Amino acid sequence: xxxxxxxxxxxxxxxxxxxxxxxxxxxxxxxxxxxxxxxxxxxxxxxxxxxxxxxxxxxxxxxxxx
Amino acid sequence: xxxxxxxxxxxxxxxxxxxxxxxxxxxxxxxxxxxxxxxxxxxxxxxxxxxxxxxxxxxxxxxxxxxxxxxxxxxxxxxxxxxxxxxxxxxxxxxxxxxxxxxxxxxxxxxxxxxxxxxxxxxxxxxxxxxxxxxxx
Numbered sequence: 001x002x003x004x005x006x007x008x009x010x011x012x013x014x015x016x017x018x019x020x021x022x023x024x025x026x027x028x029x030x031x032x033x034x035x036x037x038x039x040x041x042x043x044x045x046x047x048x049x050x051x052x053x054x055x056x057x058x059x060x061x062x063x064x065x066x
Numbered sequence: 067x068x069x070x071x072x073x074x075x076x077x078x079x080x081x082x083x084x085x086x087x088x089x090x091x092x093x094x095x096x097x098x099x100x101x102x103x104x105x106x107x108x109x110x111x112x113x114x115x116x117x118x119x120x121x122x123x124x125x126x127x128x129x130x131x132x133x134x135x136x137x138x139x140x141x142x143x144x145x146x147x148x149x150x151x152x153x154x155x156x157x158x159x160x161x162x163x164x165x166x167x168x169x170x171x172x173x174x175x176x177x178x179x180x181x182x183x184x185x186x187x188x189x190x191x192x193x194x195x196x197x198x199x200x201x202x203x
Contacts, residue, residue: 025133026135029134031196035196037195038133
């Protein structure tokens with residue numbers, strides 16, 4: 001699964017720590033999700049979509065291998 | 067929104083240290099002095115209680131971690147469990163064919179091995195999820 005978290009963060013000018021604070025996880029967790037090492041739960045994905053003000057399917061997209 | 071804890075809290079580490087000190091202290095006392103059986107049992111019970119409290123605090127702490135850290139901890143525990151099982155299986159089989167020196171391979175020598183296996187698991191799991199990367203942006 002690929003994601004556009006880095007792009008969305010850049011639009012808001014947020015650091016990983018900023019995003020982590022807003023969705024209630026650690027900065028390391030944001031990094032792990034952003035780099036594609038960890039696929040977040042539905043709840044966390046929806047929290048991200050909410051704080052970015054973007055549909056969740058824009059932030060997370062399936063790849064052919066998924 | 068408050069940021070969740072992303073690691074074991076200091077309080078859990080304090081209980082871990084208390085357990086290690088009580089275990090090491092009990093080992094030292096029991097090996098160094100010829101004490102009555104009752105004293106030995108009391109020391110064993112104290113060490114067991116310290117371990118139970120540490121385990122309870124560790125388990126409770128997991129509820130305050132974020133989902134990435136929970137997965138990291140669970141995978142570390144699974145790796146430690148499997149490595150421990152592997153070691154016990156090998157020692158059990160070897161014990162049938164060669165005489166293992168009890169001064170090197172007793173039950174008390176296995177305890178630190180499990181701690182080492184946990185840290186091996188933690189290292190592997192942290193690398194897998196890239197949570198030690200300090201890059202921020």
